[in-house]
Amino acid sequence: xxxxxxxxxxxxxxxxxxxxxxxxxxxxxxxxxxxxxxxxxxxxxxxxxxxxxxxxxxxxxxxxxxxxxxxxxxxxxxxxxxxxxxxxxxxxxxxxxxxxxxxxxxxxxxxxxxxxxxxxxxxxxxxxxxxxxxxxxxxxxxxxxxxxxxxxxxxxxxxxxxxxxxxxxxxxxxxxxxxxxxxxxxxxxxxxxxxxxxxxxxxxxxxxxxxxxxxxxxxxxxxxxxxxxxxxxxxxxxxxxxxxx
Amino acid sequence: xxxxxxxxxxxxxxxxxxxxxxxxxxxxxxxxxxxxxxxxxxxxxxxxxxxxxxxxxxxxxxxxxxxxxxxxxxxxxxxxxxxxxxxxxxxxxxxxxxxxxxxxxxxxxxxxxxxxxxxxxxxxxxxxxxxxxxxxxxxxxxxxxxxxxxxxxxxxxxxxxxxxxxxxxxxxxxxxxxxxxxxxxxxxxxxxxxxxxxxxxxxxxxxxxxxxxxxxxxxxxxxxxxxxxxxxxxxxxxxxxxxxxxxxxxxxxxxxxxxxxxxxxxxxxxxxxxxxxxxxxxxxxxxxxxxxxxxxxxxxxxxxxxxxxxxxxxxxxxxxxxxxxxxxxxxxxxxxxxxxxxxxxxxxxxxxxxxxxxxxxxxxxxxxxxxxxxxxxxxxxxxxx
Numbered sequence: 001x002x003x004x005x006x007x008x009x010x011x012x013x014x015x016x017x018x019x020x021x022x023x024x025x026x027x028x029x030x031x032x033x034x035x036x037x038x039x040x041x042x043x044x045x046x047x048x049x050x051x052x053x054x055x056x057x058x059x060x061x062x063x064x065x066x067x068x069x070x071x072x073x074x075x076x077x078x079x080x081x082x083x084x085x086x087x088x089x090x091x092x093x094x095x096x097x098x099x100x101x102x103x104x105x106x107x108x109x110x111x112x113x114x115x116x117x118x119x120x121x122x123x124x125x126x127x128x129x130x131x132x133x134x135x136x137x138x139x140x141x142x143x144x145x146x147x148x149x150x151x152x153x154x155x156x157x158x159x160x161x162x163x164x165x166x167x168x169x170x171x172x173x174x175x176x177x178x179x180x181x182x183x184x185x186x187x188x189x190x191x192x193x194x195x196x197x198x199x200x201x202x203x204x205x206x207x208x209x210x211x212x213x214x215x216x217x218x219x220x221x222x223x224x225x226x227x228x229x230x231x232x233x234x235x236x237x238x239x240x241x242x243x244x245x
Numbered sequence: 246x247x248x249x250x251x252x253x254x255x256x257x258x259x260x261x262x263x264x265x266x267x268x269x270x271x272x273x274x275x276x277x278x279x280x281x282x283x284x285x286x287x288x289x290x291x292x293x294x295x296x297x298x299x300x301x302x303x304x305x306x307x308x309x310x311x312x313x314x315x316x317x318x319x320x321x322x323x324x325x326x327x328x329x330x331x332x333x334x335x336x337x338x339x340x341x342x343x344x345x346x347x348x349x350x351x352x353x354x355x356x357x358x359x360x361x362x363x364x365x366x367x368x369x370x371x372x373x374x375x376x377x378x379x380x381x382x383x384x385x386x387x388x389x390x391x392x393x394x395x396x397x398x399x400x401x402x403x404x405x406x407x408x409x410x411x412x413x414x415x416x417x418x419x420x421x422x423x424x425x426x427x428x429x430x431x432x433x434x435x436x437x438x439x440x441x442x443x444x445x446x447x448x449x450x451x452x453x454x455x456x457x458x459x460x461x462x463x464x465x466x467x468x469x470x471x472x473x474x475x476x477x478x479x480x481x482x483x484x485x486x487x488x489x490x491x492x493x494x495x496x497x498x499x500x501x502x503x504x505x506x507x508x509x510x511x512x513x514x515x516x517x518x519x520x521x522x523x524x525x526x527x528x529x530x531x532x533x534x535x536x537x538x539x540x541x542x543x544x545x546x547x548x549x550x551x552x553x554x555x556x557x558x559x560x561x562x563x564x565x566x567x568x569x570x571x572x573x574x575x576x577x578x579x580x581x582x583x584x585x586x587x588x589x590x591x592x593x594x595x596x597x598x599x600x601x602x603x604x605x606x607x608x609x610x611x612x613x614x615x616x617x618x619x620x621x622x623x624x625x626x627x628x629x630x
Contacts, residue, residue: 072289072591085588088510113432119371120360139360140283140353142293143371149433151586155293155353157284176282177353234432 035128036211037108037184038239039198040221046205047083047100055103056080058200059182064173066156066163075154077182078105078197086230087242103205105197106131106152106182107230107238114144114153123179129211129239130184140177149231150238153181211239246397249623250616257619264612271605274598275350283353286599291591292582294351296599299574300606301347303453305424306446306573308340308381310454312417313484319410325480329473331621332465333458334389337417339613340454341382346606370427377420384413389617393624421446434581436514439502445495446573451488453569455481456562461618463559471622475555482558486546489565493543496572517590518580527592528579531571538568 001009046052056078059065068074080101108131115125122137123144145153159176167173171187174180185195193199198206209216218241221227227241253261278285288295314333318326349355366372388409395402425443432438459481462473503511516522521529542565545551552558584590595603 070284072291073284074290081587088588117369117371117430119366119369119375120357120364121366122360137357137360137364138354139357140355141348141351141371142353143369143427145290145293146581147431147433149586151291154290156282157286157288158282175354176284179353236432 033212035213036239037129037189038209038211038218038241039105039184039195040207040218040227040241040243041103042205042207042243043083043097043102044243044245046102047097049205050101053080054200054202055197055206058196059185061166062168062196063171063183064160064164064168065180066160067165068157068160068163073157075156075160075180077154077180078103080104087228089231089233090228102242103197104150104152104230105240106184107150107236107240108182108184110237110239111235113147113149113234113236117143117147119143126186128189130186130189131181132183132186133178133180135172135174135178135180138178140179142179144179149234149236153179155179246393246620246624250619253619260615261612264608264615267608268605268612271602271608274601274605277598278350278602283351285596287594287596289591289593291585291589292579292593294578294582295593296575296595296603297347297351299570299578300603301344301351302424302446302577303570303574304340304344304347304610305378305421306450306569307454307457308337308344308378308385309417309421309447309450310458311337311385312414313451313455313488314458314481315410315417316414317480319407320414323480325474325476327474327477328471328625329458329462329477329481331389331393331625332461332473332618334385334392335617335621336454336458336461336614337385338382338389338617339610341378341385341420342613343606343610345378345382346609347603350602350606370423370430374420374423374427377416377423381413381416381420384409384416388413389621393621396624396628399628418447421450428577428581433586435508435511436581437577439499441495441499442577445492445499448488448492448495449569449573452485452492453566453573455485455488456565456569459485460559460562460566461614463555465618465622469622469626471626478555478558479553482546482552485562485565486543486552489539489543489546492569493539513584514580517583518576522584522590525583525590525592527594528575532576535568535571535576538564539572542568 056076059078060067060076063077065075065077080103082099083097083102084099086102086104108129110129112123112125112131114123115121115131118124119141120137120139122134122139123131124134125131140155142155145155156174156176156178161167161173164173185193185197188195194208198208207217207221209218211218213219221243222241226244228244229238229241232238286295286297311333314326314330317323318330349358352358361372361375388406391406392402395406422443425446428434428437429440429442430438459478462478462481466472500515503515513522517525518528518532520526542561545557545561545564551561579593583592
């Protein structure tokens, strides 16, 4: 066999291996549209429930979020902020809602700046739009915390376990030195349940669903009522919507 | 050559012992941080970067400033820099090492640092910073060592060392540009999200780095027989002067754009820095001190009578270093976080353990520069004889 013949044989065998693999991949990406999870918050209903923390308690309980006494080092997957702090660029609404506490959480942006800056891809966006955290890969550089325009991320400045009231065995606890945030209850979604916060709010202020499904609660709400997002001008395309009226 | 660094008189050994002691204190403090987590620092959910990252930013600048002596000497044959160039190159080495150490002590899980290599993330500036800094470290170590080695053996340096030297020039600019991009790319932080930081970083680096080099040179002339040369020192001072003026200009450009435009989200960070907000003014005295030091140094450098007196020059250089360190370190990192994206003001102040770790890294850097300079000076003095 000449060298030329050998090289041609090699090329053909290579092609023979690659082509069926390519066809198999084609089989995998079928016609199913991926989900695009989103949440809708009714601002006025949430603002009316003064002092209510049901969504926060439910979330923090099932996710083993510690209760850190130091206010500057708290870990919050969901929290409440005054309306003017969440929407500083909307002064027109301030009078009606000034100082009223509204819930806020990770917006699971379509174009997440936190994912862009992570040097190990410990935070990443899934196909269904959820911005996930890999607690095992995070090196605790906190670049994602600097990059998040919404204050949604928290860091474990010490070992969180002594500060967890009652450990829920259904979800891992974290170690010191890693970042964490809301995960849209991906572990509940996998079992066909809605996120714990939506469940705890008992159908009043929060709706959750698939933006790609025209019949979903979120699509119907967004199609019929005006809504806004936090800091839309930044181009992050958040998927938590706040109903205006 | 290395054995030269370890032999010396009583004074030399006492100096090394002192540095090791400070470094050891820092290391012990770091062990404390390793076991308790970063809760021993003054950092918080709002201000998640502080003294460590401030120092990282400053020392990357010092490392990049080696280009201010390397470029004139190798590209433009400024013969006067013949003795000072090796000092500049060997200043870059501990500066980069310190920058890397400051990143490592800032990590929550440094035991996972290898993930940076296992999962390369080219969309992240920290990934590129890791590559740029480590590459620059290797470049400068190799260039410095091989040029010294060639002098010891009385030979010409290997031909491809010149290629590496030329490579180190844009590489020096790139390490500090990448560092600036870490901040500049974040839409979340209005104080950082401006194109001006990369040029400002380089300008302040080319002022503070040469200032440090001048201080080192004056000190070396005093305690050894090695003299980098009055002419070289004055030329480096000239470079620092122009760089400082550019830095001041860029600061004024920044102030005008922000204050004249008056967008509240942009102005509030500067107001916090220079005036304080609602009784929160921890950084105000530091910032004004920094402005006085930088402005005063610029004025003094422009006055030939002051610049030419080396005692005064040393003071000016110290003022530049402190002024730029405050401006670029604390004055950049901390106010980027204040107020937070939710409008909250949480102030930051380093804790004692944090300061001990910082001074420990400084001591380690000074230790390395002591050893490297001792070798370099020995070789240069041998060559002169």
